[in-house]
Amino acid sequence: MALGDDRAMRVGFIGLGIMGSRMAANLARAGHELTVWNRTRAKAQEFATAHGATVADDPAGAAERAEVVVTMVVDGAQVEEVLLGPQGVAEAAPSGLLCVDMSTIAPRDARRIGAALAERDVAFVDAPVTGSSPKAQDGTLTIMAGGTAADFERARPLFDAMGEVVLHVGELGHGQTIKVINNAVAAVNTAVVGQALLTGRAAGVDLEALERVMAAGSGASAMLALKARPMREHDYATLFKLEHMLKDVRLCLDTAADAGASFPFAEQVERILAAATDGGLGERDFAALIEIVEAEQGTRL
């Protein structure tokens, strides 16, 4: 439902990929006024035609009239480039601008970018998301935000339009820390579900029965629900790119190392995802990791 004019915000939105295009569409549907920029301009134009947004020529153009700029690109280098690089957001930032990065990037990059923006009087919140494109589409993402409570509250109307579970999890960078730990768990769990299915297949049990029992009991997980079927059918239509999952698992391993912790299961799944990327599966859904698990066991589901 559209907001009344008093609650509508002027939003710059940067990055209209699988996730960003759907999240920005929910902001437009909620009545916010969008100026969008995307590296591949045609996608921005297509979005603007469908949702009534303005297309900017560069990231600075998306910022010049904005109260909040949202970024949804791939990694820390890209966030830094669009916010702080040439023709970046900081060059045109109106006084009091708030930047909200919803990409998944290294926690230490989020802190560094936040400090650089603070020097230019621009506020920053890291607010990564979980839930793949269907939840981005429905506006039911889980959003975990790090930053000050005041900045979180400023962004909350936007979060409410994009998410269902919206949490202020702590200081700047803690959103990303929680996100990369979560994604490492999802990747490990997907590989475990694949190995379980292969074990069931080898033992000759009915895989439908195995899946139903696990789903109803202590073997249940979001990855069982979402990835067992694509793995069994070798259907890797992309909801979440495998190369992005590899990025996130590596970010988790770096975060663990920085904290003096170890995460050996994440190390194992990093090896599987790296082998899948080397095998040309990086742009497919991360369910494609089953190809490596199968190759290692010399069998197929």
Ligand code: NAP
């Ligand atoms: P995607 O479909 O690959 O979209 C990436 C976006 O970043 C596109 O708009 C792309 O522009 C832009 N981009 C790429 N390289 C760029 C550069 N050098 N400079 C400026 N913009 C650049 O990825 P996605 O699935 O939407 O994921 C976006 C972020 O959300 C990632 O950090 C990912 O880890 C995270 N995430 C994804 C999911 C998911 O299920 N898909 C879930 C949670 C979090 P072009 O159109 O020009 O390529």
